[in-house]
Amino acid sequence: MTEPKRIRPAPKSVRVEPEKWSRWTAAAAGMPMNAFIIACVDYCIGLPSLIASKILTDDDHRALTKAHAALGAGRIPNNLNQIAKALNEQALIMSPDVEADLKEACGYVISIGRIFHKVAKSMRWRP
Structure with a gap:
């Protein structure tokens, strides 16, 4: 048909x-x-x-791609993974203050990721 x-x-x-x-x-x-x-x-x-x-201009594409790459190549996500691994192996003891700081840092990384996802979706941008 x-x-x-x-x-x-x-x-x-x-x-x-x-x-x-x-x-x-x-x-x-x-x-x-x-x-x-x-x-x-x-x-x-x-x-x-x-x-x-x-x-979304070519300059916008370049800036977003550069920012996205900087986030992925940055030390913050990698450091958080290393801290999580040490905690899982019980090689690091966490105080309530450290736990609060880690939760805050993870929240920031998740928020930044959500912002990039929202930008990518609304602007048809591919990192």
Whole structure:
């Protein structure tokens, strides 16, 4: 059985002065103008999640990738794993203060991971 033919909405047009179009094109940073205009209008009417999923420049990609790599290559997750291993082997005795600090540090690492996951999902970014 064949799928029904997808019906596309009729195209719309916008009249814009050349100077304004040039500014829009520069602001779009390589993004298709149709998607850029839709994202900007959505943002203006209060749908910020839609603009986040549309506008992500090459510089944004590089910055996010660099930050994500720095988190993964950083010493904090590795150090937390080493502390957990020592605790599991009972080679380290934990006081209540140390336990509270470790829980706080783990919470920060988890929060940062969730932020990257949210960014990746909303902006269609792949680390």
